[in-house]
Amino acid sequence: MRVLGLETSCDETGVAVYDTDSGLLAHALHSQVAMHARYGGVVPELASRDHVRRVVPLLKQVLADARSVPADIDAVAYTGGPGLVGALLVGATLARGLAAGWGVPALGVHHMEGHLLAPMLEDVAPGFPFVALLVSGGHTQLVRVDSIGAYRLLGESVDDAAGEAFDKVAKMLGLPYPGGPQVAALAADGDPQRFTFPRPMVNRPGLDFSFSGLKTHTLVTLRECAGDEELSQRDKADIARAFEEAVVDTLVIKCRRALEQEGLSTLVMAGGVSANRRLRARLADSLSAREAQVFYPAPAFCTDNGAMIAYAGACRLAAGEVDGPDARVRPRWPM
Ligand code: KG4
Ligand code: ZN
Secondary structure (H helix, E strand, O other): OEEEEEEOOOOEEEEEEEEOOOEEEEEEEEEOHHHHHOOOOOOHHHHHHHHHHHHHHHHHHHHHHOOOOHHHOOEEEEEEEOOOHHHHHHHHHHHHHHHHHHOOOEEEEEHHHHHHHHHHHOOOOOOOOEEEEEEOOOOEEEEEEEEOOEEEEEEEEOOOOHHHHHHHHHHHOOOOOOHHHHHHHHHOOOOOOOOOOOOOOOOOOOOOEOOHHHHHHHHHHHHHHHOOOOOOHHHHHHHHHHHHHHHHHHHHHHHHHHHHHHOOOEEEEEOHHHHOHHHHHHHHHHOOOOOOEEEOOOHHHOOOOHHHHHHHHHHHHHOOOOOOOOOOOOOOOOO
16 A cells, blocks of 8 residues: 655645555655744744645655656545644645545544654564653653554653753743754753753652753753853853753653553654654663663654654554544644
């Protein structure tokens, strides 16, 4: 089965073709980051309009790269939610229109299921069951995965997502959007000994997270450090480092706890924050090969992309799922 996948839930237009026999045939992405940067975050209306502009040229490019014609496509998968409603509607409308025109099924898939399954696109893919840490701009969740669709939420953030905290701290430090990679780059020059930030909720049992207090702690430190002066580059780097260390430590502690609790030895990381180098290194240091094997998507598939949607769609379609006539996009959609 050959599946076209469309991702338009936020600020990336992603298109891909996945073939259940041959794997990923082609993918293309347009990021709106530069367009939103001057506003300090995603402007929903601009996002929708840009998806409209970009998605058809990307589709043509991907079909050509996949050496496919419309008659080769057996189904169209798109991100049905969660996400920005206008942005979601662009992908959903195009997907359903194409599917109707081509006489094939369409299917709206869950964006976070896309992230969750992205490591399956790699040559060495994880086997079920596993614990997944989903860390993006909108979600921080630990999930037990027994098979496609068999997901049990083990814990999640009670307030800000980890990526959201990175983005907000970036703003405090005067760094452009999206903040995660910027904070990480600045932190690389920081002194890890100068400040120690709290590791939220690690001394309580359970697998939930909270990043809002850490964000406030960062702001208070920033103000104390600055006084009436401009913050020096040194101060900024040290604060970025302390913040990153605290987030990374917290995520690693909870991952270990989840593996132990579930008696599992496979960990999958996905979502934008899983691109963070310090997080990857710390996990590798903290989990011996005997304790657990860790799987990541390729860097291009950590953040939003069409390949993960084509893949998740292919899995669901293979299980017989298709959109009914009353299918709707779901801006809020618990997994
Ligand atoms: O998965 P994603 O592309 O979009 C959502 O579904 O949210 O994740 C984007 C998030 C942003 O908050 C961004 O700042 C964060 O992932 N991010 C990072 C890094 N790369 C992206 N956070 C920390 N370190 C990184 N290297
Ligand atoms: Zn995402």
